[in-house]
Structure formats: C-alpha cells, structure tokens
Amino acid sequence: MTGGGLLVAGTTSDAGKSVVTAGICRWLVRRGLRVAPFKGQNMSLNSFVTRDGAEIGRAQAMQARAARTEPTALMNPVLLKPGGDRTSQVVLMGRPVGEMGARGFFGSGTGRPDGDRARLFGTVMECLEELRATHDAVICEGAGSPAEINLRRTDIVNMGVARAARLPVLVVGDIDRGGVFASFFGTTALLAAEDQRLIAGYLVNKFRGDVSLLEPGLDMLRGLTGRPTYGVLPYAHGLGIDEEDGLRVSLRGALREAPTAPPVGEEVLRVAVCAVPLMSNFTDVDALAAEPGVVVRFADRPEELADADLVVVPGTRGTVKALEWLRSRGLDRELARRAAAGRPVLGICGGFQLLGERIEDEVESRAGTVPGLGLLPVRVRFHPAKTLARPVGTALGEPVEGYEIHHGVAEVLGGEAFLDGCRAGAVWGTHWHGSLESDGFRRAFLREVAAAAGRRFVPAPDTSFDALREEQLDRLGDLIEEHADTDALLRLIERGAPAGLPFVAPGAPELPGTPELVEETV
Numbered sequence: 001m002t003g004g005g006l007l008v009a010g011t012t013s014d015a016g017k018s019v020v021t022a023g024i025c026r027w028l029v030r031r032g033l034r035v036a037p038f039k040g041q042n043m044s045l046n047s048f049v050t051r052d053g054a055e056i057g058r059a060q061a062m063q064a065r066a067a068r069t070e071p072t073a074l075m076n077p078v079l080l081k082p083g084g085d086r087t088s089q090v091v092l093m094g095r096p097v098g099e100m101g102a103r104g105f106f107g108s109g110t111g112r113p114d115g116d117r118a119r120l121f122g123t124v125m126e127c128l129e130e131l132r133a134t135h136d137a138v139i140c141e142g143a144g145s146p147a148e149i150n151l152r153r154t155d156i157v158n159m160g161v162a163r164a165a166r167l168p169v170l171v172v173g174d175i176d177r178g179g180v181f182a183s184f185f186g187t188t189a190l191l192a193a194e195d196q197r198l199i200a201g202y203l204v205n206k207f208r209g210d211v212s213l214l215e216p217g218l219d220m221l222r223g224l225t226g227r228p229t230y231g232v233l234p235y236a237h238g239l240g241i242d243e244e245d246g247l248r249v250s251l252r253g254a255l256r257e258a259p260t261a262p263p264v265g266e267e268v269l270r271v272a273v274c275a276v277p278l279m280s281n282f283t284d285v286d287a288l289a290a291e292p293g294v295v296v297r298f299a300d301r302p303e304e305l306a307d308a309d310l311v312v313v314p315g316t317r318g319t320v321k322a323l324e325w326l327r328s329r330g331l332d333r334e335l336a337r338r339a340a341a342g343r344p345v346l347g348i349c350g351g352f353q354l355l356g357e358r359i360e361d362e363v364e365s366r367a368g369t370v371p372g373l374g375l376l377p378v379r380v381r382f383h384p385a386k387t388l389a390r391p392v393g394t395a396l397g398e399p400v401e402g403y404e405i406h407h408g409v410a411e412v413l414g415g416e417a418f419l420d421g422c423r424a425g426a427v428w429g430t431h432w433h434g435s436l437e438s439d440g441f442r443r444a445f446l447r448e449v450a451a452a453a454g455r456r457f458v459p460a461p462d463t464s465f466d467a468l469r470e471e472q473l474d475r476l477g478d479l480i481e482e483h484a485d486t487d488a489l490l491r492l493i494e495r496g497a498p499a500g501l502p503f504v505a506p507g508a509p510e511l512p513g514t515p516e517l518v519e520e521t522v
Contacts, residue, residue: 002129003133003134003135003136003138004138005132005139005167006139006140006489006493007140007158008021008139008172009162009170010172011171011174011184011186012144013144016172017172020170021139022037022063022476023477023480024139025037025066026067027480027486028067028139029068033136034135034136035137036069036137037138037140038060038074038075038140039060039143040156040157041079042056042057042059042143043143045081046058047405048060048071048403049389049404049405050070050073055388055405056071056079059141063075065469065473073094077120077123078090078123078156083364084317084321086101087099088100092123093127094388095386121164125164137493140161142157146171147188149508152511167198168492170200171184171199171201171202172205174206175205175206176235181220184202184225185221185225185504187199191507191508192507192508192509195508196501196504196507199497200230200492201227201230201492202227202228202229203233204218204231204233206233214232218232227501238472238475264292265455265457267457268293268295269450269455269457270295270297270309271308271311272308273297274298274351275300276350277325278318278321279315281315281349282314284315284433284434285312288436291459292463293460302331305335311344311345313346313351313354313355314348314350314351315349316351319380320359320367321365322350323372326354335355335373336373339426344428344453345375346427347427347428347429348430349404349405349432350406352378352429352430352431353378353410354373355429356372356375356378356379357377359380359408360380362382376422379410379411379413380409380411382409383408384407385407387409388404389403390403391403393419395445396445398444399441400441401434402433402438404433439464439465446459447459
C-alpha cells in the first residue's frame with residue numbers, strides 16, 4: 001500500500017518551503033502518523049552525515065527530526081554542492097559520483113545529458129516510492145519555483161516528481177516580500193495543463209496584520225484560479241531550521257530577532273565568523289549564538305575582527321579559494337596577529353585546513369601545493385575519496401559528537417590534541433562539524449575563550465541546544481495546526497489533488513523529451 005503524499009512548492013526561492021515542510025511533518029507526527037520528508041534534488045553547501053555515512057542536505061536532516069525519524073539518503077537522493085566555475089559536485093545516494101555543469105554531469109555518469117537525467121530521475125522516483133511504501137505520508141519539498149519554464153523538461157524535483165507520483169502540490173508564497181497574489185496566479189498560469197491539474201492550492205507565509213484584510217484578495221484569487229488558500233501563516237520571530245545556503249544562519253538570525261536571556265556573567269563574548277567564499281555548514285555557529293551573552297556576526301574585513309573575542313574560520317567547499325580570499329583582504333595578517341597575541345581562533349573543516357602549514361590539492365582546486373597560514377602544525381593532502389563520518393570523543397573533559405565531510409586529510413605534526421585536530425596556543429582546529437552542539441563541551445570551550453580573551457563571561461549552566469531545536473520544530477507544527485486548514489490538508493495528503501481543477505490561461509506548452517540536465521534552483 002502506498003502512503004499519502006504532498007509536494008510543497010514555492011513561488012520563489014526562500015518562500016518558506018523548508019520550514020513549511022518541517023511544520024507539516026511535525027503536525028502529522030503529533031497526530032500519530034509515520035511521516036518522512038523528501039527532496040529529490042537539493043543544491044546546498046550545508047549538508048549532514050547520516051548514521052550510515054551518507055551525505056544529505058542539512059534541511060532534510062532537520063525535517064526528519066521534525067518527523068521524529070532517522071534521516072537517510074532516501075530523503076535526499078541527489079545533492080549538488082557548488083564549487084565554482086559553474087560546476088557542482090554530484091552526491092548520489094549519499095556518495096559523490098562526479099561533477100555537474102550546465103549540460104550534464106561527468107565522472108561516473110553516462111556522458112550523455114539525457115542518460116544522466118534519466119539515471120538521476122530514476123533514482124529519485126525509486127527513493128520516493130520506497131518512502132511511501134513504509135510511511136503513512138511523505139512530505140516532499142520542491143526547489144526554487146515550479147514555474148521556471150526553461151527548466152521544466154529536465155525537472156527532477158518539482159512538477160516532474162509531482163506528475164510522475166501524482167502528488168498534489170501546495171504552493172507557498174512569502175507575502176512579506178510583496179506581490180504574493182501575482183506570484184500565486186503567475187506560477188499557476190505558467191504551467192502546462194497537465195501540471196496545473198496537480199496545483200491544489202496556496203499557502204500564504206509570513207503575514208503581518210489582520211487576516212480579515214487579506215480575505216477579499218484570497219476570495220478573488222480563488223475566483224481567478226479555482227483554487228483555495230489552505231492557510232495564512234503569521235510572521236513569527238525566532239523560527240527557522242537549518243538553511244540551505246547563504247548567510248541566513250537559522251538559529252543565529254532567529255535568536256537575534258527574539259528576546260533572549262541576559263548574560264550570566266558581567267560581560268558578553270563577541271564572535272566574528274569569517275565570511276569565506278563557498279562557506280559550508282555555517283550552522284556550526286548556531287550553537288554559539290544560542291548561548292546567552294554570545295554575540296555572533298559575520299566579517300569580511302580585518303577591522304571587523306579586531307574587537308572579537310573569538311574568530312571562527314568556518315568550513316568551505318573551496319579551501320584554496322578561501323585561503324586566497326583571506327590573503328586578498330588582509331584577513332590572513334589579522335589572524336596571524338591574533339595568534340601571536342594569544343587571542344582565540346577556531347578553524348572548522350576547511351577553516352582548519354587553511355590554518356595549517358601546507359595544502360596539497362590536486363582534487364578540489366587542482367592548485368597543487370599551496371602554503372597555508374602556518375598557525376597550526378598541520379599539513380593537508382586532498383584525496384579523491386571523501387571522508388564521511390559521525391565521530392564521537394572527548395575534549396576539554398567533556399563528551400563530544402560531530403560529523404565529518406571533507407576530501408582533505410590532515411597530518412598533525414604537533415600541538416595539543418583537540419578532537420581530530422590540534423591546538424597551538426589560542427588557535428584550535430578540527431574537521432568536526434557540529435561539535436559545538438554538545439552542550440558541556442561548548443560551555444567548556446567558551447570558558448577557555450573567555451579566559452584567553454580576558455572577558456568576565458560565564459556560560460549559562462542550563463542552555464540545551466537540542467531543546468531549543470525541539471522547541472523551534474514544535475512551534476512550526478503549532479503554526480500549521482493553528483493557522484492552516486488541517487482537515488483540508490489531510491484530505492489532500494490522503495486523496496490527492498481534487499478532480500476538475502480549472503485551467504488557468506495562458507499555460508505553458510508541453511515540452512517533449514529530456515534533451516539535457518541542467519541545475520535546478522533552490
């Protein structure tokens with residue numbers, strides 16, 4: 001028996017698809033249903049490692065948490081990781097298989113764009129079918145907009161999936177950006193007739209004000225399209241899940257908007273994060289921002305590092321490119337001054353690698369041997385095989401968990417042991433993403449930073465990052481339960497799109513064939 005399903009599409013990127021998908025998952029699992037999230041193809045530098053060592057988008061891992069289920073590669077079978085020069089690494093079922101450009105991917109692909117597309121789409125549909133066979137409902141997230149008509153014939157994540165699986169589609173629009181009615185109507189009217197038959201209705205996101213003022217517009221939209229609006233979600237501060245890309249750090253940004261507890265000590269601790277190119281897993285600093293009295297900001301100039309008590313050099317998909325960027329902006333000199341003065345610096349993954357003495361890279365940048373910043377006694381050599389792991393250990397007397405995603409292998413030549421890396425003076429380096437989410441370790445690390453920085457900062461004794469994430473997900477579920485027509489949503493998930501939905505002119509023509517695979521927008 002096949003479980004129910006729904007595709008959450010958006011009028012634009014960042015319309016709220018990820019958070020709505022997570023909210024629906026949490027609402028459904030609280031009703032006692034077995035739920036799984038799904039995104040056929042994701043483009044993101046923010047990824048996660050499952051317990052069996054597969055790499056998937058971090059947003060899908062958080063949606064799995066919302067569904068109270070273990071994340072697996074089935075939930076995100078195709079992950080594209082941009083690397084510059086208009087190419088992306090293709091991660092298929094959790095493992096890298098090659099590079100993808102605008103006209104297909106090469107590596108272990110077929111070498112024919114049509115064959116590559118068919119292979120990827122076949123995997124996507126097999127994963128979706130497997131999830132639907134083992135769950136009561138699968139909530140799928142689309143990418144970008146389903147009305148990107150130049151990409152429709154090669155689509156493996158939006159209407160391509162919806163039509164193949166006969167999934168009803170809920171279109172989310174961000175009214176805070178403006179133009180939501182035009183976006184809803186235009187999205188529908190740009191789709192071919194067969195696709196339009198699956199567009200069941202709309203969901204307004206981030207509304208501020210009195211909903212009764214919006215209702216005449218919703219009635220007119222229904223008259224124009226023949227489709228209802230399934231809910232109006234209010235603008236809510238302090239919400240968000242792990243973002244897919246950009247500098248919109250979910251928990252950091254959320255806590256900056258929401259009231260937070262005052263510092264426990266006499267002073268705050270200021271953290272500057274170097275905004276390196278192709279930044280990956282920037283959510284590592286979310287746990288720092290969750291601490292009362294810790295102020296996190298991004299920086300791209302030396303002056304912005306000067307008053308920071310801690311500088312974090314985060315992960316990056318382009319270690320050598322990030323190193324060049326630091327040098328071009330004079331940030332390398334500021335980091336060296338900090339190290340010499342005993343002022344704290346933390347490098348994570350790619351940030352750890354570039355703090356070392358030397359990088360040998362014939363894989364990622366193919367730049368050969370490049371001198372690092374020389375702040376840690378480490379030499380790095382890039383290998384074609386990617387390390388994907390979920391390590392556990394201890395540091396600073398506390399248990400730590402993390403995850404590793406990297407091609408560079410570090411040879412540690414000295415310093416004090418620190419997780420898988422080392423510490424030299426006030427400079428720390430590790431490949432472990434997510435280590436700061438371990439509460440005891442984070443508090444111990446912040447105490448070390450405060451002592452080195454001479455700050456009268458005291459970590460809060462009871463901050464639980466895990467509890468904060470659960471609270472966010474419950475609030476997302478509450479938004480769906482309280483502001484959406486849940487009875488109608490449940491019927492949609494169980495029965496599919498209603499029959500007889502009208503065609504909205506002009507519509508797009510049907511495009512035969514699948515001549516090439518191009519990258520989807522997120």
